[in-house]
Amino acid sequence: MGRLLAAGVEPTALDYLYYSHMHSDHTGELIPLLQAMALAQRTADLHLTAPTGFDAFLDGLLALQPWAKPQGYRLVRHPAESAPCGGPGWPVTAARTGHMPTSVAYRVAAEGKSVVYSGDATVTPELAALGRDADLLILECSFPDDFPDEERKRGHLTPSAAGGIARKAAARHLVLTHFYPVCRMDEIEAQTRRAFDGPLTLAYDGLVIAV
Numbered sequence: 001m002g003r004l005l006a007a008g009v010e011p012t013a014l015d016y017l018y019y020s021h022m023h024s025d026h027t028g029e030l031i032p033l034l035q036a037m038a039l040a041q042r043t044a045d046l047h048l049t050a051p052t053g054f055d056a057f058l059d060g061l062l063a064l065q066p067w068a069k070p071q072g073y074r075l076v077r078h079p080a081e082s083a084p085c086g087g088p089g090w091p092v093t094a095a096r097t098g099h100m101p102t103s104v105a106y107r108v109a110a111e112g113k114s115v116v117y118s119g120d121a122t123v124t125p126e127l128a129a130l131g132r133d134a135d136l137l138i139l140e141c142s143f144p145d146d147f148p149d150e151e152r153k154r155g156h157l158t159p160s161a162a163g164g165i166a167r168k169a170a171a172r173h174l175v176l177t178h179f180y181p182v183c184r185m186d187e188i189e190a191q192t193r194r195a196f197d198g199p200l201t202l203a204y205d206g207l208v209i210a211v
Ligand SMILES: [Zn+2]
Pocket: 021, 023, 099, 120
């Protein structure tokens, strides 16, 4: 929420939320956000789209923190798997990423442009298909190619894996994000270039890209 405020976006003014999977680095502020919605005396519907398994996860969080339960407004839950799951004029579609059994990536299309966000991911044909010709393909990149712990690396993308997806998808602009502390930016860029020679940006907090 601090990032949204810094970007000039009032968090309680959001109408649509999309979650890729349940891990806490991706959901940590869901309960504070819902509590803020109630405190802001929201009345408009809030739409939350998430993959299979998320309902039980959210219900568990709300059982422990009942003060964040929607009151005065409706929280409308949508399964990510039922496509399209967007709003008027901006269809959103989802695809499996293999990071968790049900984790998904999202593609949003609007005004002839498309943005794809992987969440946490592995190399899947579904993700490359979802990223097809994307104007902006945002992929996670947790570890450098040569990170020695194969077990930890397995559930995530590395620079050359992400670059390979971008090349396969013929993405127009690849943005890498979700760098673990072990990542060194100069190495990440060089390793991505082994697989992808199109426009490449290594994301940082507060980065704004016009599509
Ligand atoms: Zn994760």
